[in-house]
Amino acid sequence: MTESRTPRPKITSSYTVSLSYDRRLYKQDITASITHAKTLAKGSIISQPESKSIINGLIKIQHEIETDVFPWQPELEDIHMNIESRLYETIGDVAGKLHTARSRNDQIAVDLRLFTKEAIQESISLIRNFQSTLIEVAEHNIEVILPGYTHMQRAQPVLLAHHLLAYFHMLHRDAERFDGCLQRTDVLPLGSGALAGIPYNYDRQFAASELGFSAISQNSMDVVSDRDYIVEYLSNAAICMAHTSRLAEEIVLWSTQEFGFINLSDQYVTGSSMMPQKRNPDFAELARGKTGRVYGNLFALLTTIKGLPMTYNRDLQEDKEPLFDSIETLHSTLEIMTGMIATSTFNKDRMRYAAEDSTVLATDLADYLVNKGMPFREAHGIVAQISEYALNHNKYFKDMELSDYQSFSELFQKDVYQVTIERSIETRSILGGTAPKNVREALAKARSLLSS
Numbered sequence: 001m002t003e004s005r006t007p008r009p010k011i012t013s014s015y016t017v018s019l020s021y022d023r024r025l026y027k028q029d030i031t032a033s034i035t036h037a038k039t040l041a042k043g044s045i046i047s048q049p050e051s052k053s054i055i056n057g058l059i060k061i062q063h064e065i066e067t068d069v070f071p072w073q074p075e076l077e078d079i080h081m082n083i084e085s086r087l088y089e090t091i092g093d094v095a096g097k098l099h100t101a102r103s104r105n106d107q108i109a110v111d112l113r114l115f116t117k118e119a120i121q122e123s124i125s126l127i128r129n130f131q132s133t134l135i136e137v138a139e140h141n142i143e144v145i146l147p148g149y150t151h152m153q154r155a156q157p158v159l160l161a162h163h164l165l166a167y168f169h170m171l172h173r174d175a176e177r178f179d180g181c182l183q184r185t186d187v188l189p190l191g192s193g194a195l196a197g198i199p200y201n202y203d204r205q206f207a208a209s210e211l212g213f214s215a216i217s218q219n220s221m222d223v224v225s226d227r228d229y230i231v232e233y234l235s236n237a238a239i240c241m242a243h244t245s246r247l248a249e250e251i252v253l254w255s256t257q258e259f260g261f262i263n264l265s266d267q268y269v270t271g272s273s274m275m276p277q278k279r280n281p282d283f284a285e286l287a288r289g290k291t292g293r294v295y296g297n298l299f300a301l302l303t304t305i306k307g308l309p310m311t312y313n314r315d316l317q318e319d320k321e322p323l324f325d326s327i328e329t330l331h332s333t334l335e336i337m338t339g340m341i342a343t344s345t346f347n348k349d350r351m352r353y354a355a356e357d358s359t360v361l362a363t364d365l366a367d368y369l370v371n372k373g374m375p376f377r378e379a380h381g382i383v384a385q386i387s388e389y390a391l392n393h394n395k396y397f398k399d400m401e402l403s404d405y406q407s408f409s410e411l412f413q414k415d416v417y418q419v420t421i422e423r424s425i426e427t428r429s430i431l432g433g434t435a436p437k438n439v440r441e442a443l444a445k446a447r448s449l450l451s452s
């Protein structure tokens, strides 16, 4: 930190301060500094006793922070300066040796990578939990049939388990994306200095294995200004929130009186201050709503890094708040959604009733005619007429007389009554389809995907 020659207006110091949010990096900062002190000693850049004294000081400081007695000084700007200054107070002038062969540029880079690695692992584990809950709920409701929708219109009957497994697969891709991001985050920046590398005998491999990094950065200029892995995290979080917002929206709809497909447990509804009958799905609504902020965080950082000249620029300090916010929002949303799904019950009869709606079997009826030799387009036209007829007469297909059917086509025989919801589902036994046999296999596959 440079001293200003003339006193600064007060606002200038508060403008640069990041302590309020970067103090959460204290553990990573101390861990990285301990490794740095060890690596300095290993290369005889500082002596072993100096390294020991620095490490002991840092351990003490971590304890102070964790027991809430650390004297935070916002005027020292950030977490790095706070810890370094306290180290001077704790061990004296030898503290000044810690910053040998290091700049705050590679220091913040290493801290953030350590922090993001942990966050990614937590994100993946929360996604896995959510997936396994979806499997359990799907298995528990394996008999439940509901109409599948396109354009929010009842389309074809499907198993609820099939519907829920669709979310399993979305989440699976999310977890894979986080895994890819983890690999690119798992890179050691230390040894890069401010931007050009350092003129010391510094064993980067040693530092990497001490800190649990599996790779070492190959270009010092790149790594002190690289925030791609954070952009990736934010992007992955945005996509995952998009997925959860879709489920949240379905929960909101399904819990309406109009649908009545799902009953949320008391823990996941709120009352209204005015209307005593209300059971509002606020948690699902908030999951849907928070998605907007997570998208915003991605755009905030993308915009911050756009056009940044090499290498580190102070703009990069703005990477933290979006990152922290997206991590917190994603993690709490995943936990909430997992709990909500786990504790909900499904209204089997209401779902079934909605699927009984004659229009839902229209495609099957057309397929019936196709099997009797009619071209699909023609069958489509005839079934459209039958659907209209059924609708006008307030009937389901199964309630119509054979003679009614035959007035539309001679091809209709008694076996038309075998076109049922169960059959509709059973016949969709192609890989990826909703037939119960398939869905049972898909559930088993999903389980094994989770355990691999």
Ligand code: ARG
Residues within 6 Å of the ligand: 018, 078, 104, 105, 108, 312, 314, 316, 317, 318
């Ligand atoms: N608080 C700074 C950040 O988050 C730390 C790095 C500061 N480096 C510097 N050269 N001023 O980016």
